[in-house]
Amino acid sequence: MASDMQTNISGQEAPHSSAPLGEIILETKDLTKHYGGVHALEGANFTLRKGEHVAIMGDNGAGKSTFVRQITGVEERTRGEIIFDGKPVHFAGPLEARNAGIETVFQTLALADQLDVPDNLFLGREIIKWKLGPFSILDYKAMRQRTLDALEKTGVKIPNIRGSIERMSGGQRQCVAIARTATFHSKLTIMDEPTAALGVQETAQVENIIRTLKEAGEPLILVSHNMRQVMDLVDRIVVFRRGRICADLKKEETNGEDVVAYITGAKTQAGYEDAA
Amino acid sequence: MADQTSHGIGGLTFDKSKRSWPNEFNVFLALILIILLFEALGQILPYMNNQSMLFDFNDARDGTILNMARIKIIILQVSIIGIISLGVTQVIISGGIDLSSGPLVGAAAMIVMSFAQTELVNGNPNPKAVFGAWSFDLPVLVPLIVGLVFGAMIGAINGFFIAFARIPPFIATLGMFLVCRGISQWWTKGQPVSFPTEGYAWIGTGMMPVVWFIGLAILLHLIMRYTVYGKHTYAIGSNEEAARMSGINVRRHKVMVYMIASMLAAFAAIVLSSKNLTAQAGMGQFYELYAIAMAVIGGVSLTGGRGSIIGTVLGAMVFGVIQSGFTYIKLDAFYQLMAMGAIIIGAVVLDQYRQRRAAART
Numbered sequence: 001m002a003s004d005m006q007t008n009i010s011g012q013e014a015p016h017s018s019a020p021l022g023e024i025i026l027e028t029k030d031l032t033k034h035y036g037g038v039h040a041l042e043g044a045n046f047t048l049r050k051g052e053h054v055a056i057m058g059d060n061g062a063g064k065s066t067f068v069r070q071i072t073g074v075e076e077r078t079r080g081e082i083i084f085d086g087k088p089v090h091f092a093g094p095l096e097a098r099n100a101g102i103e104t105v106f107q108t109l110a111l112a113d114q115l116d117v118p119d120n121l122f123l124g125r126e127i128i129k130w131k132l133g134p135f136s137i138l139d140y141k142a143m144r145q146r147t148l149d150a151l152e153k154t155g156v157k158i159p160n161i162r163g164s165i166e167r168m169s170g171g172q173r174q175c176v177a178i179a180r181t182a183t184f185h186s187k188l189t190i191m192d193e194p195t196a197a198l199g200v201q202e203t204a205q206v207e208n209i210i211r212t213l214k215e216a217g218e219p220l221i222l223v224s225h226n227m228r229q230v231m232d233l234v235d236r237i238v239v240f241r242r243g244r245i246c247a248d249l250k251k252e253e254t255n256g257e258d259v260v261a262y263i264t265g266a267k268t269q270a271g272y273e274d275a276a
Numbered sequence: 277m278a279d280q281t282s283h284g285i286g287g288l289t290f291d292k293s294k295r296s297w298p299n300e301f302n303v304f305l306a307l308i309l310i311i312l313l314f315e316a317l318g319q320i321l322p323y324m325n326n327q328s329m330l331f332d333f334n335d336a337r338d339g340t341i342l343n344m345a346r347i348k349i350i351i352l353q354v355s356i357i358g359i360i361s362l363g364v365t366q367v368i369i370s371g372g373i374d375l376s377s378g379p380l381v382g383a384a385a386m387i388v389m390s391f392a393q394t395e396l397v398n399g400n401p402n403p404k405a406v407f408g409a410w411s412f413d414l415p416v417l418v419p420l421i422v423g424l425v426f427g428a429m430i431g432a433i434n435g436f437f438i439a440f441a442r443i444p445p446f447i448a449t450l451g452m453f454l455v456c457r458g459i460s461q462w463w464t465k466g467q468p469v470s471f472p473t474e475g476y477a478w479i480g481t482g483m484m485p486v487v488w489f490i491g492l493a494i495l496l497h498l499i500m501r502y503t504v505y506g507k508h509t510y511a512i513g514s515n516e517e518a519a520r521m522s523g524i525n526v527r528r529h530k531v532m533v534y535m536i537a538s539m540l541a542a543f544a545a546i547v548l549s550s551k552n553l554t555a556q557a558g559m560g561q562f563y564e565l566y567a568i569a570m571a572v573i574g575g576v577s578l579t580g581g582r583g584s585i586i587g588t589v590l591g592a593m594v595f596g597v598i599q600s601g602f603t604y605i606k607l608d609a610f611y612q613l614m615a616m617g618a619i620i621i622g623a624v625v626l627d628q629y630r631q632r633r634a635a636a637r638t
Contacts, residue, residue, distance in 0.1 A: 124522030
C-alpha cells in the first residue's frame with residue numbers, strides 16, 4: 001500500500017491543534033498477540049492522552065488491526081497489559097470495552113440494514129418512555145430529535161433519516177456508524193480504516209466528524225492508509241512494521257516521505273531498534 | 277465543507293417520489309384483488325347463478341349489504357392458525373423459523389384438556405377421563421396455566437438449542453416437531469380427551485377465537501412496533517453481529533422469541549380444543565406450515581428483519597378468503613391446496629421483485 005501514498009506532504013504546514021493534552025487515557029505495555037507461530041503483534045508499548053488524536057500506520061499485515069482488536073477485546077491477548085482510564089483492563093469482548101467507554105468503528109459496519117437511522121444510532125441503548133423490562137416502551141420522538149441533533153452537529157447529511165439503512169450509499173452508512181460513535185460521548189474512539197471504501201465527498205464528511213471529535217477533546221485512534229488524511233487530522237503517528245512499533249512521530253516533526261521510510265523499513269526510529 | 281443545516285449532499289435530497297408505500301398496502305391490494313377475482317368468477321361461472329361472495333343485498337337477513345355469515349366464517353377459520361402465525365411472525369423477523377408449532381398444538385391440546393375435564397357427562401362418569409378424581413372440574417385458570425407453561429417450556433428448549441447450542445432453527449424445531457407429535461400420541465396412547473368444563477368450553481365458543489386473534493394481534497403489534505423487545509427482534513434478524521456489538525443480549529432475546537411463539541401456539545391449542553370440545557393426537561396437522569404461509573403472504577421475509585404483524589394479519593385474511601373462495605366456487609379441496617401453494621410461491625417472488633426494484637431505485 002505504500003506505493004499509492006502521497007509522500008510530498010509535510011507535517012509542518014498541516015493544521016494542528018495546540019491545545020494542551022491531558023492525562024493518559026490509554027496505555028499498553030508489552031502488548032503481544034501470537035496466532036500459533038505467527039507473531040502478529042510483539043511487545044507494543046503505546047500511550048494516548050486525553051484529547052489526543054493518534055494515527056496508526058503501517059503496511060498490510062504490520063499488526064495495526066491486531067493491535068486494535070486487542071484493545072477492544074475482540075481477541076484475547078497473548079501477553080501484556082492494557083491500562084485504560086487509570087485501571088488495568090481485561091475486556092472479555094467488544095461489548096465490555098464499549099461499556100467501559102471505548103467506541104469502535106469497524107471496517108465491517110455494525111449496522112442493522114432494515115432499521116432506520118435513529119434505530120441504528122440508539123441500537124442497544126434506546127431511549128425509553130416507560131420502563132417495563134424487555135417490553136419497555138420506546139421514545140421514538142426523542143430518539144429522532146437527538147438523531148437530527150447529532151447529524152447536524154457532525155455535519156452528516158442524510159436525506160431521510162426514517163429510511164432504512166439498506167437504501168443508503170456506503171458513505172451515508174459509514175457516516176451513520178461514525179455519528180453513532182460521536183453521539184455517545186465515549187472516553188476513547190477507535191476507527192479502523194473509516195474511509196477506505198468511500199468517495200471524495202463522503203471522505204470529507206467522515207473527516208469532518210473526526211474534527212468535531214477533536215474539538216470536543218475526545219481522544220481517537222485512527223487506523224488509516226491515507227497520508228493526507230493522517231497529516232490533516234492527527235497529532236501523532238505511530239508506525240507498525242512486522243508486528244512491532246517502529247516509530248512514534250509528532251506530526252510537526254515529520255513528513256510523508258519520512259513516514260513512508262518508516263513503513264517500508266528504510267528507517268527505524270531510535271529507541272525502536274529491535275523492530276528493525 | 278457542505279453547510280451544516282440542510283440535509284442533503286451531492287444532489288442527494290429527500291425525494292418523496294422515491295418513497296415506497298408500506299409493504300402492508302401491497303398485501304391489502306392483493307386481498308382486494310383476490311376478492312374481486314372471486315366476485316367476478318361468481319358472475320362469470322354459469323353454475324354460480326350470479327351469486328356474490330361477500331355481498332348480500334337482501335339486507336333483511338342481517339341488516340347489512342354484506343354476507344356477514346360468510347365473512348364471519350372466513351375470519352373464524354383463520355383465527356386459530358392466525359394466533360400461531362403471530363408468534364411465527366416474530367420468530368421469522370428475528371431470522372429464525374419455527375416448525376414445531378403444529379405438533380405443539382396437538383400435544384398442548386391433549387395435555388391441557390386433561391386438566392379441563394368434567395366429572396359427570398349427562399349424569400354418567402366422564403368416559404374419557406385421563407387422571408383421577410382430583411383433575412375434574414378444576415377452575416379454568418388451571419388448564420390455561422398448564423398450557424402456557426407447557427408452551428413456554430417447549431419454546432425455552434427450542435430457544436436454548438438455537439441460541440446456546442447454535443443449532444440451526446430449522447433443525448432444532450424440526451426435532452421438536454417430532455418430539456411434540458410423539459408427546460401428543462403418547463399422552464393417552466392415541467385416545468382423544470373430551471368433555472371439558474363449561475368454563476373451558478367458553479374460551480373457544482362462537483366468535484371467541486376471533487376475539488382472541490384480534491386482541492393478541494393488537495398486543496403483538498404494539499410489542500413489535502413500540503417496545504425494546506420488538507426493536508431488538510428486528511435488529512437481530514437484520515444483522516445479528518451488529519445487534520451483539522450494540523450490547524443486545526442476543527441469546528437471551530432469542531430464547532424469549534421462541535418462548536413467546538410457543539406460548540401463542542399453546543394458546544391456539546387451548547382455543548382449538550375448547551372450540552372442538554375435544555383434543556386429539558392428530559390436531560394441528562400442517563398448522564406450522566399454514567402459519568408460516570400466512571406470515572410469508574403478509575410480507576414477512578424469511579431472511580429476517582422485515583415484516584410486520586399487520587402484514588401477517590392481512591396474510592391470514594388472504595389465506596382465509598382463498599380457502600373460502602374455493603369452497604364458494606365449488607372447487608374441490610385438492611385444487612385449494614395446489615392454488616395455495618402457488619400463491620405462497622407467488623407472494624415470495626413478488627416480494628423479492630419489489631425488494632430488488634426498491635434497491636435499484638435508490
